Amino acid sequence: MPSITNGQVRWHESLIQGGLGFCALISIVTTATIIFILTRESVGFFQVIPVKDFLFGTSWVPMFEPSSFGVLPLLWGTLVITIGAALICIPIGLASAIYLSEYASAKQRSIIKPVLELLAGIPTVVYGYFALTFVTPALQYLFPGIQVFNALSGSIVVGIMVLPMVATLSDNALRAVPDSLRQGAYALGATSYEVTTQVVVPAGLSGIIASFLLAISRAIGETMAVTLAAGATPNLSFTFLESIQTMTAYIVQVSMGDTPAGGVAYQTMFAVAGLLFVITLFLNVIATFILKRYREVYQ
Amino acid sequence: MSSQSINVETVTTELDNILEMENVSVAYAGNYAVKNVSFNVARNAITSIIGPSGCGKSTLLRCLNRMNDFILDASIEGNIRFEGQDIYAREVDAVEVRHHIGMVFQKPNPFPKSIFKNVAWGPTVNRYQGSITELVERSLKQASLWDEVKDRLNDSALGLSGGQQQRLCIARALAMEPNVLLMDEPCSALDPISTAHIEDLMFDLKSRYTIVIVTHNMQQASRVSDYTAFMEMGNLIEFDESERLFTRPSNQRTEDYVSGRFG
Amino acid sequence: MTASLTRSTAKQAHHMRRRHAKARVFAKFCGLVTWLGTALLLVLLWQIFSDGLRWLDIDFLRSFPSRFPERAGILSALAGTLWLISLVAIISIPVGVATAIYIEEFGGKGKLVKIIDINISNLAGVPSIVYGIIGLTLFVRGLQLERSLISGALTMSLLILPVIIIASREAIRTVPDSIRHAAIALGGTQWQTVWSHVLPASFPGILTGVILGLSRAIGETAPLIMIGALTYVAFVPEGPMDSFTALPIQIFNWVSRPQEEFHELAAAAIIVLLVVLLSMNSLAIFIRHKMEKKLQ
Numbered sequence: 038m039p040s041i042t043n044g045q046v047r048w049h050e051s052l053i054q055g056g057l058g059f060c061a062l063i064s065i066v067t068t069a070t071i072i073f074i075l076t077r078e079s080v081g082f083f084q085v086i087p088v089k090d091f092l093f094g095t096s097w098v099p100m101f102e103p104s105s106f107g108v109l110p111l112l113w114g115t116l117v118i119t120i121g122a123a124l125i126c127i128p129i130g131l132a133s134a135i136y137l138s139e140y141a142s143a144k145q146r147s148i149i150k151p152v153l154e155l156l157a158g159i160p161t162v163v164y165g166y167f168a169l170t171f172v173t174p175a176l177q178y179l180f181p182g183i184q185v186f187n188a189l190s191g192s193i194v195v196g197i198m199v200l201p202m203v204a205t206l207s208d209n210a211l212r213a214v215p216d217s218l219r220q221g222a223y224a225l226g227a228t229s230y231e232v233t234t235q236v237v238v239p240a241g242l243s244g245i246i247a248s249f250l251l252a253i254s255r256a257i258g259e260t261m262a263v264t265l266a267a268g269a270t271p272n273l274s275f276t277f278l279e280s281i282q283t284m285t286a287y288i289v290q291v292s293m294g295d296t297p298a299g300g301v302a303y304q305t306m307f308a309v310a311g312l313l314f315v316i317t318l319f320l321n322v323i324a325t326f327i328l329k330r331y332r333e334v335y336q
Numbered sequence: 337m338s339s340q341s342i343n344v345e346t347v348t349t350e351l352d353n354i355l356e357m358e359n360v361s362v363a364y365a366g367n368y369a370v371k372n373v374s375f376n377v378a379r380n381a382i383t384s385i386i387g388p389s390g391c392g393k394s395t396l397l398r399c400l401n402r403m404n405d406f407i408l409d410a411s412i413e414g415n416i417r418f419e420g421q422d423i424y425a426r427e428v429d430a431v432e433v434r435h436h437i438g439m440v441f442q443k444p445n446p447f448p449k450s451i452f453k454n455v456a457w458g459p460t461v462n463r464y465q466g467s468i469t470e471l472v473e474r475s476l477k478q479a480s481l482w483d484e485v486k487d488r489l490n491d492s493a494l495g496l497s498g499g500q501q502q503r504l505c506i507a508r509a510l511a512m513e514p515n516v517l518l519m520d521e522p523c524s525a526l527d528p529i530s531t532a533h534i535e536d537l538m539f540d541l542k543s544r545y546t547i548v549i550v551t552h553n554m555q556q557a558s559r560v561s562d563y564t565a566f567m568e569m570g571n572l573i574e575f576d577e578s579e580r581l582f583t584r585p586s587n588q589r590t591e592d593y594v595s596g597r598f599g
Numbered sequence: 600m601t602a603s604l605t606r607s608t609a610k611q612a613h614h615m616r617r618r619h620a621k622a623r624v625f626a627k628f629c630g631l632v633t634w635l636g637t638a639l640l641l642v643l644l645w646q647i648f649s650d651g652l653r654w655l656d657i658d659f660l661r662s663f664p665s666r667f668p669e670r671a672g673i674l675s676a677l678a679g680t681l682w683l684i685s686l687v688a689i690i691s692i693p694v695g696v697a698t699a700i701y702i703e704e705f706g707g708k709g710k711l712v713k714i715i716d717i718n719i720s721n722l723a724g725v726p727s728i729v730y731g732i733i734g735l736t737l738f739v740r741g742l743q744l745e746r747s748l749i750s751g752a753l754t755m756s757l758l759i760l761p762v763i764i765i766a767s768r769e770a771i772r773t774v775p776d777s778i779r780h781a782a783i784a785l786g787g788t789q790w791q792t793v794w795s796h797v798l799p800a801s802f803p804g805i806l807t808g809v810i811l812g813l814s815r816a817i818g819e820t821a822p823l824i825m826i827g828a829l830t831y832v833a834f835v836p837e838g839p840m841d842s843f844t845a846l847p848i849q850i851f852n853w854v855s856r857p858q859e860e861f862h863e864l865a866a867a868a869i870i871v872l873l874v875v876l877l878s879m880n881s882l883a884i885f886i887r888h889k890m891e892k893k894l895q
Binding site: 049050053054056057058060061063064065067068070071074075078128129132133135136137139140141148149152153155156158159160161162163165166167169170171197200201204228229230231233234251254255257258259260261265285288289292293298306307310313314317318320321322325 | 618622629630639694698701702715721722723726731761788817819821854855866869872873
């Protein structure tokens with residue numbers, strides 16, 4: 038028992054509580070700071086370059102004369118990578134989740150789950166390495182005309198990178214579906230395929246879709262793998278075999294270069310980052326909303 | 337081990353038995369939940385299985401439509417015949433068995449779909465050849481739910497009350513046009529009014545279906561069923577016409593149970 | 600009328616067979632695809648080890664980077680990474696755990712807690728490069744900390760704070776209320792309850808979250824690039840204000856070069872990075888195990 042007076046104890050408590058609360062505020066301050074910094078620089082940027090030119094312009098040449106600040110090629114590059122990655126991670130991730138929750142034995146689960154965790158823990162720069170040293174050569178063998186830096190390689194590797202996320206989150210969603218639903222479906226004389234695809238997956242759909250959205254958000258924000266694999270050529274054409282540039286790769290390019298601080302060219306970094314922030318925030322908010330709103334599905 | 341008073345031979349030989357159980361035992365990882373049970377289920381009658389918690393009645397019920405197949409370390413011995421055919425024979429398809437023998441569960445488990453889709457799902461997946469809409473209406477009428485839902489068939493089934501959901505599950509099972517309907521304590525999660533509703537339903541269904549009901553509610557069993565099997569600790573203690581079993585049981589354990597001395 | 604267990608028409612029997620075949624194919628397909636993921640990990644590891652193993656020797660660990668592959672090493676990068684983890688741990692663990700404690704134990708259910716909640720889950724989804732930009736603007740330029748270890752550590756701490764907070768909150772939430780009630784009934788204050796009872800009980804979960812966060816901090820490259828971690832560093836940092844490089848940066852630099860030897864060097868550096876990560880995770884599992892035994 039502490040041998041200090043009541044007053045002292047309360048003082049200690051208040052101090053500690055204050056300290057803890059201060060730490061908690063840091064998270065709010067962080068968000069405020071992000072929004073503040075991005076907004077301030079972007080506002081400066083948009084005083085020179087009209088928002089319409091930025092959002093709808095199709096030519097991105099910020100560093101050279103004649104300069105042009107249409108962000109669509111970067112947006113397109115990000116979109117190409119994301120779509121490619123989604124085409125890989127969504128079907129494979131969902132199929133893996135189905136296998137894990139509906140078919141795999143406990144022993145198989147005990148192998149597969151750690152593998153997924155390992156894959157999820159691999160640093161993104163390693164995936165960039167993998168793209169350049171394994172995936173691109175393999176693609177060059179399959180498609181002889183392909184460039185060394187190409188969107189397909191970036192897509193594949195980003196798809197693999199977010200795969201564990203889709204698999205794990207969808208697995209959680211499927212396991213949350215009460216077993217009584219499966220029992221009821223099987224008791225009507227249906228096969229595992231019918232029960233899984235027509236009863237279980239629809240019942241867990243909100244969690245599954247949320248996992249897709251979170252994975253897509255992650256793919257959009259991915260930097261290192263695409264910087265290494267997909268190249269630095271802002272490109273509006275529809276092709277997987279050529280070099281493109283994503284928003285994230287562009288930001289890296291600016292920061293590694295010698296662009297003087299304060300100029301419009303420098304501020305493009307903030308405008309693009311602001312756009313990136315808004316897009317990923319939007320996706321994350323929708324994902325959280327879907328998870329919360331449809332959580333009561335079984336009651 | 338108490339001696340069994342099974343009047344199977346005398347009670348049911350003259351009847352048309354749709355299900356026959358012979359020396360059925362079920363073990364989970366070596367522990368026997370059902371020990372050497374034999375009795376028959378008469379066609380178009382209601383047979384109830386009663387007994388204290390953990391006596392193996394639900395386990396036995398789940399053997400009848402091969403739902404125990406899903407439990408990995410369950411092993412089943414003995415013989416279960418539907419219309420004279422061994423349902424566990426190697427060439428028999430478990431999925432087919434469940435088309436003939438349907439099940440309603442203790443807690444209502446409607447799919448998170450519309451009322452219509454709940455009832456229509458089974459037949460649709462089974463490529464039902466006639467009009468699904470008529471089948472759905474017929475099943476809902478048989479389950480005594482049609483009037484309450486006919487104007488909102490596309491509403492979510494989860495919006496129904498507990499009693500309505502259970503009747504929906506019954507309709508869903510009936511839509512498969514089974515021969516036998518297994519009911520695993522179907523009223524234990526419901527209020528007394530819904531329970532009474534479903535008991536009335538069972539009388540109506542008896543003419544077209546055979547019903548086997550597991551219940552821990554003795555009054556229900558004596559009200560509703562034609563035949564009763566009393567189980568304790570995995571063993572079948574007594575099987576007889578319900579009227580006889582409840583008023584003049586042959587076995588002392590049965591008498592103790594039905595008079596409430598234990599259980 | 601007796602029913603039969605077998606289908607009466609050939610068409611119905613055929614239909615049943617089709618349904619079963621579909622189910623079998625589907626199950627096999629899902630299984631195949633899943634094991635594909637496992638195979639992928641093996642391919643990845645095989646590629647890394649076959650490329651990098653021959654470059655991995657003591658000299659590799661002791662040398663600085665160089666234009667010549669035979670002489671190049673990761674001494675500066677490894678030192679930078681170790682410095683970075685230490686600083687990030689010192690900054691982010693107390694702040695993260697404190698935040699989690701505050702929200703779960705002292706925050707109540709008010710609006711403030713809700714706002715912090717939404718905040719944290721949004722911060723968890725912000726791309727790492729945005730954190731890099733913030734670090735650049737706020738720490739490097741704003742606070743004039745230059746391109747130093749401390750700038751990098753602060754930036755990384757912001758990045759992984761949500762991870763630590765979320766995991767710690769989960770861990771604290773699983774501690775049953777009965778423990779808290781018992782402690783308070785014995786006359787303890789709220790903080791004493793947390794410090795002596797709740798924290799020890801939630802320690803394994805918190806540790807897992809911390810390791811998860813630190814693993815991310817070690818592997819992230821983009822924020823470090825943004826704040827200006829250098830790519831050619833021929834010295835070992837001696838204090839938090841020194842400039843630095845880190846393993847991921849070095850890997851990135853080597854992979855970017857056209858020569859194949861540098862790709863292989865990158866693989867060797869990746870092996871070192873993976874070993875560091877593996878050691879951290881194994882240490883965490885070991886500590887968890889010991890703590891869980893102690894709590895039993």
